Amino acid sequence: MENPAIKPKKRLSWVSTAITDIGKMRKLNEDSMLDQPEIGLWVVADGMGGHSAGDVASQMIVSSLSKISEGIELKQIINDIEDRLIEVNRSLIDKADHLQKRTTIGSTVLVMLAYDRYCIYIWAGDSRLYRLRDGDLRQMTTDHSQVELYVQKGLISREEAAIHPHGNMITRAVGATDDLFLDMDIQEMQANDRYLLCSDGLTKHVSDSEIEDILANGTHEQSCKTLIDLTLERGATDNFTAIVVEIK
Numbered sequence: 001m002e003n004p005a006i007k008p009k010k011r012l013s014w015v016s017t018a019i020t021d022i023g024k025m026r027k028l029n030e031d032s033m034l035d036q037p038e039i040g041l042w043v044v045a046d047g048m049g050g051h052s053a054g055d056v057a058s059q060m061i062v063s064s065l066s067k068i069s070e071g072i073e074l075k076q077i078i079n080d081i082e083d084r085l086i087e088v089n090r091s092l093i094d095k096a097d098h099l100q101k102r103t104t105i106g107s108t109v110l111v112m113l114a115y116d117r118y119c120i121y122i123w124a125g126d127s128r129l130y131r132l133r134d135g136d137l138r139q140m141t142t143d144h145s146q147v148e149l150y151v152q153k154g155l156i157s158r159e160e161a162a163i164h165p166h167g168n169m170i171t172r173a174v175g176a177t178d179d180l181f182l183d184m185d186i187q188e189m190q191a192n193d194r195y196l197l198c199s200d201g202l203t204k205h206v207s208d209s210e211i212e213d214i215l216a217n218g219t220h221e222q223s224c225k226t227l228i229d230l231t232l233e234r235g236a237t238d239n240f241t242a243i244v245v246e247i248k
């Protein structure tokens with residue numbers, strides 16, 4: 001018999017706003033994004049700057065993940081995401097092998113999936129996922145980057161990492177190596193959580209404390225636009241993308 005004293009948890013829902021911008025210094029936007037709140041799926045992919053066809057790499061990721069089906073079991077969705085990213089990785093390696101000059105065609109990837117009461121996130125590279133909960137900001141992902149390795153080993157401080165000359169060197173990406181290694185985690189969501197998916201073009205110009213303040217104020221649409229406007233105001237030296245997801 002059901003215990004009337006135990007109230008079932010309220011079903012969660014979500015809304016989102018997504019904006020990508022070429023910035024002020026680049027001729028091509030190598031960032032791509034996917035904003036599908038109707039199935040609880042968001043993606044940021046940042047084509048590897050300075051490498052051939054970074055825009056092609058990020059677009060291939062988004063195009064493939066846009067075909068994820070709604071209404072299937074969580075395990076099946078996760079397997080589908082992983083299989084699709086592995087297939088894109090294989091295709092990018094093959095494409096690079098056929099170039100006259102051997103180079104890398106690659107992209108970071110950050111996937112957030114909202115399923116029932118859970119947030120599943122999968123990533124490779126330095127595109128980040130942040131969560132604001134009860135006024136407190138937390139970076140949910142760990143950068144796959146050279147400077148993050150320096151920080152982890154105690155060679156430099158977090159403050160030094162923000163201005164280090166190796167800041168653009170990432171250690172994982174789709175298309176970078178034959179074997180793709182993805183990190184994944186799962187967290188329970190709460191009503192009023194706000195999540196930010198972003199490429200490093202944004203975090204080069206906006207600090208974590210500023211992100212915390214911006215996400216804490218206004219609607220999710222206003223927060224997203226403020227992040228974009230602030231990045232542009234500060235020079236926007238790279239392409240950049242922001243997706244703000246609000247849990248209701």
